[in-house]
Amino acid sequence: MTLGGFLNQLFQLLLVALAAPLLMGWxxxxxxxxQNRSAPSxxxxxxxxxxxxxxxxxxAENASWLFRFAPYVIFGCMWLVAGxxxxxxxxxxxxxxxxxxxxxxxxxVARVFISLAAMDIGTxxxxxxxxxxxxxxxxxxxxxxxxxxxxALISQSTSLTTIVETLAHREFALYPSLAFAAVAFVMVLLAxxxxxxxxxxxxxxxxxxxxxxxxxxxxxxxLALIEWASAIKLFAYCAIGxxxxxxxxxxxxxxxxxxxxxxxxxxxxxxxxxxxxxVLETVSAKMRIFRVPEFVATAFMLAMLGLLLNYVFEV
Amino acid sequence: xxxxxxxxxxxxxxIVLFWLAIGAFALLRPIQSASAxxxxxxxxxxxxxxxxxxxxxAIGAPPASLVxxxxxxxxxxxxxxxxxxxxxxxxxGATGAGISCYAAGYFAESHGGEGGLTCxxxxxxxxxxxxxxIADDAYLFMVxxxxxxxxxxxxxxxxxxxxxxxxxxxxxxxIAHIGxxxxxxxxxxxxxxxxxxxxxxxxxxxxTSGWATIAFLLALLGxxxxxxxxxxxxxxxxxxxxxxxPVSALLSGVMLKTAIxxxxxxxxxxxxxxxxxxxxxxxVIAVVTTLFGVLFALMQHDLKRLLAYHSVExxxxxxxxxxxxxxxxxxxxxxxxxxxxxxxxxxxxNHAVFKALLFLGAxxxxxxxxxxxxxxxxxxxxxxxxxxxxxxxxALAISALPPLNGFVSEWLTFxxxxxxxxxxxxxxxxxxxxxxxxxxxxxxxxxxxFVKVFGVAFxxxxxxxxxxxxxxxxxxxxxxxxxxxxxxxxxxxxxxxxIGVMDPVALSLLDYSPAYIGMxxxxxxxxxxxxxxxxxSPVIFLAVIAAVVLAAFGLVRLLYxxxxxxxxxxxxxxPGLNARMQDTAEGFAQPIQxxxxxxxxxxxxxxxxxxxxxxxxxxxRDRFWGLIYFPIARAATFCSRMIGRIQVGRVxxxxxxxxxxxxxxxxxxx
Numbered sequence: 001m002t003l004g005g006f007l008n009q010l011f012q013l014l015l016v017a018l019a020a021p022l023l024m025g026w027x028x029x030x031x032x033x034x035q036n037r038s039a040p041s042x043x044x045x046x047x048x049x050x051x052x053x054x055x056x057x058x059x060a061e062n063a064s065w066l067f068r069f070a071p072y073v074i075f076g077c078m079w080l081v082a083g084x085x086x087x088x089x090x091x092x093x094x095x096x097x098x099x100x101x102x103x104x105x106x107x108x109v110a111r112v113f114i115s116l117a118a119m120d121i122g123t124x125x126x127x128x129x130x131x132x133x134x135x136x137x138x139x140x141x142x143x144x145x146x147x148x149x150x151x152a153l154i155s156q157s158t159s160l161t162t163i164v165e166t167l168a169h170r171e172f173a174l175y176p177s178l179a180f181a182a183v184a185f186v187m188v189l190l191a192x193x194x195x196x197x198x199x200x201x202x203x204x205x206x207x208x209x210x211x212x213x214x215x216x217x218x219x220x221x222x223l224a225l226i227e228w229a230s231a232i233k234l235f236a237y238c239a240i241g242x243x244x245x246x247x248x249x250x251x252x253x254x255x256x257x258x259x260x261x262x263x264x265x266x267x268x269x270x271x272x273x274x275x276x277x278x279v280l281e282t283v284s285a286k287m288r289i290f291r292v293p294e295f296v297a298t299a300f301m302l303a304m305l306g307l308l309l310n311y312v313f314e315v
Numbered sequence: 316x317x318x319x320x321x322x323x324x325x326x327x328x329x330i331v332l333f334w335l336a337i338g339a340f341a342l343l344r345p346i347q348s349a350s351a352x353x354x355x356x357x358x359x360x361x362x363x364x365x366x367x368x369x370x371x372x373a374i375g376a377p378p379a380s381l382v383x384x385x386x387x388x389x390x391x392x393x394x395x396x397x398x399x400x401x402x403x404x405x406x407x408g409a410t411g412a413g414i415s416c417y418a419a420g421y422f423a424e425s426h427g428g429e430g431g432l433t434c435x436x437x438x439x440x441x442x443x444x445x446x447x448x449i450a451d452d453a454y455l456f457m458v459x460x461x462x463x464x465x466x467x468x469x470x471x472x473x474x475x476x477x478x479x480x481x482x483x484x485x486x487x488x489x490i491a492h493i494g495x496x497x498x499x500x501x502x503x504x505x506x507x508x509x510x511x512x513x514x515x516x517x518x519x520x521x522x523t524s525g526w527a528t529i530a531f532l533l534a535l536l537g538x539x540x541x542x543x544x545x546x547x548x549x550x551x552x553x554x555x556x557x558x559x560x561p562v563s564a565l566l567s568g569v570m571l572k573t574a575i576x577x578x579x580x581x582x583x584x585x586x587x588x589x590x591x592x593x594x595x596x597x598x599v600i601a602v603v604t605t606l607f608g609v610l611f612a613l614m615q616h617d618l619k620r621l622l623a624y625h626s627v628e629x630x631x632x633x634x635x636x637x638x639x640x641x642x643x644x645x646x647x648x649x650x651x652x653x654x655x656x657x658x659x660x661x662x663x664x665n666h667a668v669f670k671a672l673l674f675l676g677a678x679x680x681x682x683x684x685x686x687x688x689x690x691x692x693x694x695x696x697x698x699x700x701x702x703x704x705x706x707x708x709x710a711l712a713i714s715a716l717p718p719l720n721g722f723v724s725e726w727l728t729f730x731x732x733x734x735x736x737x738x739x740x741x742x743x744x745x746x747x748x749x750x751x752x753x754x755x756x757x758x759x760x761x762x763x764x765f766v767k768v769f770g771v772a773f774x775x776x777x778x779x780x781x782x783x784x785x786x787x788x789x790x791x792x793x794x795x796x797x798x799x800x801x802x803x804x805x806x807x808x809x810x811x812x813x814i815g816v817m818d819p820v821a822l823s824l825l826d827y828s829p830a831y832i833g834m835x836x837x838x839x840x841x842x843x844x845x846x847x848x849x850x851x852s853p854v855i856f857l858a859v860i861a862a863v864v865l866a867a868f869g870l871v872r873l874l875y876x877x878x879x880x881x882x883x884x885x886x887x888x889x890p891g892l893n894a895r896m897q898d899t900a901e902g903f904a905q906p907i908q909x910x911x912x913x914x915x916x917x918x919x920x921x922x923x924x925x926x927x928x929x930x931x932x933x934x935x936r937d938r939f940w941g942l943i944y945f946p947i948a949r950a951a952t953f954c955s956r957m958i959g960r961i962q963v964g965r966v967x968x969x970x971x972x973x974x975x976x977x978x979x980x981x982x983x984x985x
Contacts, residue, residue, distance in 0.1 A: 053875045060884040062776065064696045066707075076863035083859065096840060097855035098717070101726050105717040108762055112716060115766045119898075122693065122775030123886040127898035130770060134763040135906045141762075142755035145729075149751060152733050158849040206887065217885055221871050293910050304752055311736075311745045 004256070005091040009083065012092065016082035020235035021045035021228065023274055030278030045231060052224035060121045060217055070117035071218065071225040077110040078232040085239045088262040089251040090161045099158040100148035103240075104141055107192070110229070111137045118214040125206060129213025132289060136198065136210065139296040140191045143184055146303035150181040151244055153310045160243065168247035176313060180306030182245050186280070187299035189237045191292070193230070196281040198292050208286060238273045242266070323373035324381050324396040327404060327449055330366045334359060334442040341434035349423040353791065355434055356419035359441065360795075363412030366445065370404035375819050380451055392458075393513050395451035398819040399584065402660060403448045403576045405816075410568045410667045411441055413799040417675045418561040420791025421682065433473055433559070440466040440565065447573050453502035453512040456577075460498065464491040467570060470562040471554045483553035490550045494540030498577065501533035505585055517585045527586050531593050534581040535600075541574035544634065545604045546939045548627045552611075555623035556687070560678020563619060567626045568671030572663050575633055582641070583656075583824040591645025595743065598638030602753045605631030609760045610914055613767070613907050614935040616689045616900040618677045621768065622670065625713065628757060629666040632728065633659050635750055639731045642747070644825070646738055653827050654731040654843050660817050662724035665806060669712040669721060672799035676706035679792055680772065684785035689900035691779040692772040698785045703773045705796040710769050712803045714762035718853035720806035723841070725758055726851055730843050760907070767903040776894040808853045810841045901933070908935065916941065 025042040032039035041047075059068070081103060083094040098106065115130035152158045154175060155166035191198045194211035204212055215226050243250065249265030251258040287295060337355050378397035386392045396404075418437065422430060443466055446459035468491070472484035506512050507520030522530065540547040555563045582589065608628025615621035640655030677687070679702040686692050696703040712719040732754070735747035777783045788796070806813055814829050822828035829843075842850045871877070886892050908915065916936040922929035961972070 053871065056876075056878040056880060058882045058885075059879055061881050062694070062697070062884070064774070066696065066774070072864040072867050073860070075867050076860035079863045080856065080859045094855065094859060096846070096850045097852040097859070099849045099851060101729050101849075102717050102722075102851050102856065105715070105722055105726075108714070108759070109711075109716045112711070112714065112762055112766055116770055116774060119766075119770030120696075120774045121884045121886075122894065122897050123884055123892060124889075124896040124898075125887055127770070127775065127903070130766060131898055131903050131906070134766050134903075138756075138759040138763040138907075141759040142752060145755040146748075146752055149733065149748065153736060156736075157847055158730070158733065159847065162847050204887070216887060221875065221877075225867060225871075290906075290909070293906065297910075300752075300756075304749075307748045307752070308745055311741070311748075 002091070005093050008089050008091050009093050012087055012089075013079065013083050016085075016087065016235055016239070017079060017228075017232060020082070020231040021049060023235050023238065023270060024231040026271065026274040027234075027278050027281075030275050031281055034278055034282040045227075049224050049228055052219075052227070053221055055220040057220035057222060059219075062121060063217075064120055067117050067120040067217075068222065070113045071222040071229075073113045074110045075225045075229045077106045077113075078229040078236065081106050081236045082232050084160060085236050086161055086164050086243050086250055087239050088266050089259065090164050091252075092161060095159065095161045100152070100160055100163070101145065101158055103160065104145050104148065107144075107233075108137070108141055110233075111141075114214055114226070118217075121217050123217065125209075125213045125216050128206075129210055129216070132210045132292075133214055136191050136292055136296060139293055139300060140188050143296060143300040143303050144188050144192070146300065146307055147181045147185050147188065150177050150303065150306045150310060153307070154178075160240075164243045164247045164250055165252060167244070168250055169252060175310075177306035177309040178245065180302045180309065182241075184299040184302040184306070185241055185245070187295060187302075189241065189277075190280070191296050191299070193234045193237055195277065197284040197287045198295065200286050208289065210289075235270075238270055238277075242269045242273060323369055323376060323401075324379045324394060324449065326369045327366065327373075327396060327445065328381070328383075328394065330362050330369070331442045331445045333362050334438045334445070337362075338435040338438035338442070341431045341438070344431070352423045352430055352434065353419045356415050356422060356437075357791075359438055360412045360415035360419065363408045363410075363415055363441075365408070367405055367408030367412060370401045370408055371816065373401040374398050374405070374816060376401075378823075383455075386454065390454060392455040393451035393515075394449045394455070395514070396449055398823045399576070399579060400448045402817060402820045403572060403663075404445060406572055406664050406667045407441070407444055407448065407569050409802060410671050410799070411565070413668075413795045413802070414561050414564045414568070414671055414675065415441075415795075416798060417564075417678070417792050417795025420789040420795070421559070421561050421678060423791070429473070433470070436466045436469045437562065437565075440470060440562075440570075444569060444573055448576060451514050453499075453506070453514075453517075457495070457499060457502070460495060460573075460577075463570065463573065464488070464495065467558075467562070467566060471558045471566075473559055473562070474557070480557040483550075483557040487550045487554040490540050490547060494537045494547070494574075497533045497537030497540065499537075501530050501537055501581065504530040504533065505581070514580075514585060520587075522587055524588075524590070527588065528590065528593070531582060531586060534578060535597070538574040538578040538581075539600070542571050542578070542630045542634075543604075543627050544600055544630060545607045545627070546943055548604070548608070549937065549939060549944060551627055552615075552620050552623040552937075555626070555674075556617060556619035560619070560674055560681060563622075563678070564671040564674035567623065567674060568667040571626060571630060572667055575630075575637075575659075575663050578637070579659075579824070582637075589641055589644045591642045591740075591743070594638045594641030594643075594645055595746070596638075597634055597641060598746070598750050601631045601634035601638050602750050603631075604628070604634065605757045606753055607631075607914075609757045609764065610907070610911055611935075611937065613760060613764045613904040614915065617687050618680065618689055618692075618768065618772065619674070619687055621689075621764070622673050622677060625673075625761070625764070626666075626670060628761065629662065629670065629713075632725065632754065632757070633662045633666065635659075635754060636662060636724075636728045636731060639728070639747065639750075640825075642738070642743065643731075643734070646740065646743070648737055649825055649827050651731070651734045651737060652825055653821050653829055654727060654734065656821055656825060657814060657817055657829055658724055658727035658731050660820060661727055661810070661813065662721075664813070665712070665720040665724050665803075668799050668802045668806065669709045672705060672709035672796060672803065673713065675792070675796050675799070676702055676709060679788035679796070680785070683788060684781045686779070686781050686785075689768065689771045692777075692782050693775045693779075693894060693897065694773070694777040694782060695785055696773040698783070699773075699787045701793050702788050702796065705793075705800045706773065707769060708800040708803055710765040712807070714765045715758045716762065717851075718807050718857045720803050720810075723807060723810040723851075723853070725754065727843065728754060730849055734844075763907070764904070767900055771898070771900045771903065775897045778894050778897070808857065810851075810853065811839070814841070914938075 443462035612624035636659030643652035
């Protein structure tokens with residue numbers, strides 16, 4: 001572990017955690033513009049976090065330790081994810097601690113804890129949200145894993161840094177399997193981050209909500225941590241998509257001259273990703289909850305198809 | 316040093332005798348007092364710890380054998396302790412110690428006059444499992460195997476007053492014996508007609524490829540029946556819930572593993588060569604078993620039945636690793652096979668530990684609240700905090716969540732599957748990723764199932780009076796569960812150490828070992844094949860999350876405040892919240908039932924819309940009963956009735972039958 005690598009690691013941890021609400025604000029602003037509404041400030045998510053942190057926490061009388069512990073675990077999991085996805089440079093010492101399979105595992109830990117916390121109080125909405133979250137997760141998680149296996153077969157590695165270095169710095173080649181993987185990944189991203197058409201982050205309608213139903217009983221600092229963690233999760237998903245599908249520009253290990261360009265590239269790609277997400281959310285309508293498994297199962301099957309194509313085309 | 320390792324085997328035999336002695340003592344002096352029971356089971360637990368220590372020491376030692384002066388004249392019992400036996404003895408010892416410790420508390424109060432008998436059967440069950448693992452001839456193996464089946468049968472039917480439990484015991488005994496016949500025939504094929512049934516002779520027997528395949532299929536059938544592969548799984552969900560909980564933990568955690576041991580022993584050690592077609596067959600069966608197990612587990616609302624179906628699933632996961640390693644060996648890639656074998660062994664150990672832990676947790680709920688039906692539980696985390704915590708550890712481990720142990724073995728299985736591009740055979744290469752996909756799906760569904768179990772049973776509001784009045788488990792029970800939970804954490808955090816322990820097992824079975832292929836060099840990082848290819852470090856993983864949790868906890872309080880007030884639940888402002896508004900276990904899994912409807916045989920009665928007292932009944936059944944078992948049972952009944960017709964009850968007629976038979980034989984047999 002070099003000093004440079006360590007600094008880069010710290011820099012990225014802070015960058016991701018601090019920039020994540022900004023990306024959330026950017027997506028929300030883009031959505032508002034596309035829907036002919038006047039947009040909130042880009043800094044609105046920060047203000048919400050600050051407001052929540054100032055408030056007194058109101059905790060249900062029968063809440064157990066699990067309920068209070070879960071927001072911290074979720075936050076910790078998401079921060080770990082933020083530490084291992086290459087955003088500007090691939091030299092990340094923490095990345096060796098968790099490869100893509102473990103990355104999917106971290107998301108699963110966060111999902112399990114948020115669902116358990118939602119069932120802790122014993123409200124109808126909480127259990128409903130937990131059921132839906134686990135259902136979507138049970139299908140989206142394998143889909144994400146299979147998407148990663150596509151890359152693992154191409155780069156002979158399940159380490160995210162090796163995948164990125166292989167794809168970014170080798171002769172340009174078209175992989176048909178990655179086209180399927182890309183579509184599947186976007187679908188998983190929408191499902192896992194509670195975006196339209198799977199969930200609507202701006203509603204509290206009991207018939208449709210998933211993420212909001214899960215966090216209904218949370219308030220103040222606990223809610224702030226969960227909301228922050230969801231912002232980091234969205235950021236991490238965008239970063240994973242960028243690192244895997246358009247990795248050009250990410251600086252290689254030890255290549256410090258490339259760093260300014262890498263930062264610029266990362267910012268540009270994230271802006272484009274956020275805008276693209278807003279467009280997708282605007283042009284699609286919210287699905288009925290029972291169509292969601294079909295949607296996620298399609299993602300799973302597309303990823304599987306990509307995996308089989310890898311063998312057909314002998315990469 | 317053969318002398319030193321012979322003492323290992325002596326120690327193992329000593330522990331077996333110790334367990335037998337505990338059992339005999341319990342029977343000779345029927346226990347009335349709780350403290351005597353506690354003492355006997357605690358001694359058994361010490362035997363388990365000693366066995367684990369001896370096994371750990373014996374894994375690295377060269378194999379040792381010993382001929383016991385027991386058995387029939389001229390046919391003594393052969394025993395042998397090699398790396399494979401030692402590894403499974405480690406599983407038995409480590410898991411058995413926790414279970415016995417729990418049993419010391421569990422059985423102390425609950426049984427009166429029959430307590431002595433249960434104690435005898437329990438310890439003889441332990442001893443017979445250990446004997447199975449050190450047997451070195453077919454004779455001792457079958458004797459120990461039958462002793463294991465019978466002692467566990469009597470344990471399953473402990474509460475024999477209940478006809479349902481007697482039926483469950485009968486199904487168990489029946490399938491156990493179908494399996495035993497297959498194993499006996501398998502040994503018959505293996506010994507190659509020399510009349511010598513020691514394993515040493517079987518290793519040297521010359522088998523043609525066809526006979527080897529027959530032997531393998533018989534072993535798969537016989538040991539598969541014990542392990543619970545689909546479609547021979549039907550006894551598991553019947554027998555495991557029927558048995559007292561520590562016994563369920565032993566059955567599921569340890570006894571199923573003796574079947575895995577037998578399969579490994581026959582395949583890797585006794586059979587002369589391995590064909591990749593066998594691996595493909597195992598892989599297909601394993602995938603079906605895995606998905607079947609988890610999908611049916613999701614549909615259960617009886618906690619112990621649910622756990623039993625998860626045992627079916629986990630046996631499937633073990634067999635995925637096994638199948639992969641057979642495929643790699645059969646296609647001439649023994650170095651890749653190491654990874655599959657290690658994944659299978661690691662999952663064997665993991666499943667033993669976390670499944671035993673979960674069954675013990677279920678036992679505490681059954682004892683403390685008298686509940687097995689998830690629909691009547693709820694909120695137990697408040698009355699049984701320790702049990703809830705231990706159960707949570709087990710639930711997270713079985714859901715394959717990092718950094719606990721279940722994740723390590725699934726991760727290794729995935730890594731083994733991702734090596735498939737090295738194969739030349741096109742179809743084979745593309746089938747292996749399908750297995751990986753099935754495993755991924757099963758893992759995610761398991762997580763859903765355990766969110767259901769933990770959420771419905773331990774969280775939320777209590778759904779019945781029993782759940783409100785539940786008692787926390789006693790100290791012995793907590794100690795037993797705590798030990799198993801600690802093992803789960805250690806196996807999750809120190810995979811490199813554990814793989815180092817397994818190294819001699821792989822070396823003895825495959826002539827290659829993890830160390831040889833460059834795995835497990837650094838204590839911190841688990842890197843199969845090469846660090847660039849994949850690495851995983853649970854310690855760093857846990858350290859980062861723990862650091863962030865602590866930092867977030869401190870910073871929030873430092874920069875803002877930690878003020879908290881207790882209020883009624885908000886629930887979107889709806890008043891009158893009660894326990895019946897929570898999701899039930901059936902409701903939680905209902906979407907899965909809808910998505911995977913073709914898998915299940917569903918019988919639902921929808922109430923009439925004008926019914927004043929509507930009742931909705933939905934029953935999910937196992938298709939294999941209708942597809943396989945009922946037709947066989949009908950055919951058997953039909954045949955018996957046909958044979959019954961010639962039984963007229965008159966001696967003269969029977970003599971005529973004998974006469975006809977003799978004429979028939981004289982005509983055809985010369």
